[in-house]
Amino acid sequence: MPTATDTSIGADLIREVALELNRRAAIHIPNDVRENIHAMAERETEKLSKFVLLQIVNNYEVADEDNVPMCADTGLPRFYAKIGNEARLEGGFVALERSLREATAQSTAEIPLRPNRVHPLSRKDHNNNVGIHAPNVDYSWEPDAEWMELTAFHKGGLFGGDYRMLFPGDGIDGIRxxxxxxxxxxFKRGLSCQPAIVGIGIGGTKDTCVRLAKEAACLRVVGDRNPDPEIAALEEELVELGQRTTLSAMGFKGQGAVMDAHIEVAYTHTGGMPVSIHHQCFALRRATARIHADGRVEYRENPEWFTDYYRRDTVS
Ligand code: SF4
Structure with a gap:
């Protein structure tokens, strides 16, 4: 088991990595998403939907070639930080959050990102995507690790989520x-800019299932299945169900509305079954890096956010 080291992960390094992650996230759509949309376009039999799906793939390629953000709405930049239990951060968590806020402001000016974040009432805009509770930073922890992992995510799809309190008697049919x-x-109005990845959070408290639905939609790669075989089977059923609605890309007729369905669960009150559903549009902007104390940085596309530890089911 690694032990705590004297070497800490530098605040400047975190800021530089966060800036690079924002650049990668805004411009390059991860391969799991682009390959899936391409396959959907190949399968689609409806002419208009096929055209839209092919244009989405084309849009991904143009963004890469021209080194510009993939969608004019660059979403709301946010971060997910998974921190090893043995990791040490220079300046602690306050310095980490300062680095992420500095990187967000710098990214907005340099990439550039659209300064989407405003005060909800006065509409004041700092023009840098930074403000009260902005950017969001969510944390998880990993035992026996001396690194930290950072995922930058630019969340689009303003309209794509909902919540319903179901009861145990509603069962799986209620979820369907x-x-x-x-x-x-x-989807019928194209509000989620589909094809979308649908995240479904089941159980927990209201805030937990809303969080899990969003993380399931945003942080699991297309084709990934929940380790519980019954939940995995339900994920596959929901993908098929979504494809049989005859809704497709951007509300046109076809089979291409749902890229994938990801379910996460949390233990809940015995009297209820809260469920939240979240859509992530085809502009899935995400990039991850593992940062080591010795300065090494490893970039990748899969956040691997849902670890065995994150989904732990027992006391230890
Ligand atoms: S929902 Fe997604 S694809 Fe549609 S405008 Fe927003 S970021 Fe772009």
């Missing part, structure tokens, strides 16, 4: 019904 209600509500 909620899923279809949400899809027909959002």
């Amino acid at each position: 019904r909620f899923y279809l209600d949400v899809i027909s509500e959002f």
Whole structure:
């Protein structure tokens, strides 16, 4: 088991990596998403939907070639930080958050990102995507690790989420019904800029299931299945159900509305079954790096956010 080292992960290094992650996230759509959209375009039999899917793939390629953000709406930049239990951060968590806020402001000016973040009432805009509770930073921990991992995510899809308190008696049928209600509500008007990855959070408290739905949509790669075989089977069923709605890309007729469905669960009150559904649009902007105390940085596309530890089921 690694032990705590005297070497800490530098605040400047974190800021530089966060800036680079924002650049990668804004411009390059991860391969799992682009390969899936390409496969959907190949399968699609409806002419208009096929055209839209091919244009999305084309848009990904143009962004790469021209080194510009993939969508004009660069979303809301946020970070997910997974920190090893043995890691030491120079200046602690306050310095980490300062580095992430500095990187967000710098990214907004340099990439550039659209300064989307405003005060909800006065609409004051610092023009740098930084403000009260902005950017969001979510944390998880990893035992026996001396590194930290940072994922930059630019969340699009302003309209794509909903919550419903179900009861144990509603069962899986209740989840299926909620899923279809949400899809027909959002997808038929193209509000989620689909094809979308649908995250479903089941259980926990209201805030937990909303969080899990978003993380399931944003932080698991296309094709990934929940380790619980029954949940994995339900994920596959929901993908198929979504493809049978005859809704496709941007609300056109076809089969290409749902790229994938990811379910996460949390233990909940015995009297209820809260469920949240979250859509992540085809502009899935995400990049991850593992930062070591010796200064090594390893970039990758899969955040691997849902670890065995994160999903632990027992006391230890
Ligand atoms: S929902 Fe996604 S694809 Fe649509 S405008 Fe927003 S960021 Fe762009």
